[in-house]
Amino acid sequence: MSFAGPDNLSRSSIFKVLLYFIACVALMFMLFTHQVFVSSETFYHKQLKRELNSETSTFSMLAATGNIENIRQSVANRSKQNNAFTYRISSASYSATSSSYPAVLSGNNVSVLNVTQPESIILLPNKEQLVIGINPELLQEYRDTVTPMLLTGIAIPVILMLAGATLFAVSILNKLSRVNQGMNRVIYGEKGVKLPVSRNDDEFDILAIHLNFLIEQVEKKENSLKSLSVGMAHDLRTPIARMKLRLESLLVTNNSPHQNELEACHDDLEILLGMFNGMLEIANLNSGKQNLEKEYVDLSKISQDVIEFLLPISDEKKQNLYLRQDAPYHLQGEPSLLFRAIYNLVENAIKYTPECGEIIVIVDNFGLVVTDNGYGVSDENKERIREPMFRVDRSRTHQGFGLGLSLVEAVIVCHGGxxxxxDNNPGLRARLLLPPSY
Incomplete structure (x- = not known):
């Protein structure tokens, strides 16, 4: 797919590295922002204390005049102005004062006590005291104003970094996905695959160019190898056929002292000739050189003929071989080739199913299925068993060259299937998926 979904992002090492980087940057940014907040709040406290000292000095000078009413009027006026300070006149507590503050002046003299504290106390001439404090709501208002700004300043960059990291990772994954898609097509045997190359001339374009060159070279080597194999099969078939005819002429005389050896050589040449003929036939089908004389074919009728032909072999192994028609299926095809394809599938099922096993040939709306309850094939070999000359280890105890399933695939592909x-659990299911029935 061209879009990198959540599953791909969660598995992406690029995205994980970006998340770790963003987490480290966000932590450092939070520590820096916290330090800025603490420093700004400390500076604001100092400013308020300076203003408190200034306010204390003003009222100290008023208290020095001895005019209590003037002080009370000033306190009332400042309280109405919603000042940054709170004012409270109360009776002086000398016992507490002497123990809490460093200096007390009696009489008409004025003392400013502990002005570095959030509250300042001014002793008045009438045995009362004026307490001036910083309005707590002012500090809370400062925090309510600054905190959202700082949180926003943290959240917005982190969100932008996350969005940028996601877009960057998705862009990288999309480019890698296109490369993986192309390579999957190559793995599944598609020819002429070309990975897209943009005009950006970046590292992904260089990678695509190199992979395109590699794919082209692999296809050339594969075609060269196939041509060599087909050429060898074609060239060797003639001398082998001549040797076979000579051996047959020698065997007819029936007076040779090496009669048994000649018969063994004749049988081996017969097998080799069959292998070369099979290779040439598969090559001709794959290349389209073999003309198909298609006609209206009933797949059930061909399957029944195959079963009747192979039934004696399955009876020898006490196997249950039968046809099940779930739906009729007709197509335009070459009857003899379809017969051989179905024959090879059923013969393989009989060969690799133990005694008293069951082989079912099913005709349905999608084509044909051959099921058995035999040994089965591992997942890694399911794609390889159709390759020419490939045989799983268990099959090496049986005679053959591994061309049967290759011929089946060549025939079915020629019919558009x-x-x-x-897995059949146990056993194997071989499906011939054909075009829609007529």
Whole structure:
């Protein structure tokens, strides 16, 4: 797919590294912002204390005049102005004062006590005291104003970094996804695959260019190897056929002292000739050189003919071989090739299913299925068993060259279909997925 979804992002090492980087940057930014907040609040406290000292000095000078009413009037006026300070006139407590403050002046003299504290106390001439304090709501208002600004200053950069990291990771994953898609097409045998190359000339374009060159070279080597194999099969078939005819002429005389050896050589040449003929036939089908004389075909009828032909072999192993028609299926095809394809599938099922096993040939709306309850095939070999000359270890105890399933796939592809394998638990399911029925 071209879009990197949540699952791909969660597995992406690029995205994880970006998240770790963002987490470290966000932590450092939070520590820096906290330090700025603490420093600004400390500075604001100092400013308020300076203003408190100034206010205390003003009222100290008023108290020095001895005019209590003037002081009370000033306190009332300042309280109405919603000042940054609170004012409270109360009876003086000398016992507490002497123990809490460093200096007390009696009489008409004025004492300013502990002005570095949030509250300042001024002793008045009439045995009362004026307490001036910083309005607590002012500090809370400062915090309510600054805190959202700082939180926003943290949240917005982190969100922007997360969005940028996600977009960056998605962009990288999309480019890698296109490369992986192209390579998957190559793995599944598609020819002529070209990875897209943009005009940016970045590292991904260089990677795509190198992979395109590699794919092209692999296809050239594969075509060269196939041509060599087909050429060898074609060239060797003629001398082998001549040797076979000579051996047959020698065997007809029936007076050779090496009769048994000649018969063994004749049988081996017969096998080699069959292998070369099979290779040439598969090559001709894959290349389209073999003309198909298609006609209206009933797949159930061909399957029944195959079963009747192979039934004696399955009876020898006491196997249950039968046809099940879930739906009729008709197509335009070459009857002899379809017969051979179905024959190879059923023969393989009989060969690799133990005694008293069951093989079912099913015709349905999608084509044909051959199921068995035999040994089965591992997942890593399901794609390889259709390759020419490939045989799983268990099959090496049986005679053959591994061309049967290759021929099946070549025949089905020529008819516009597909060969697929899956587990039957136990055993194997071989599906001939054909075009829609007529």
């Amino acid at each position: 597909e060969l697929a394998f899956s």
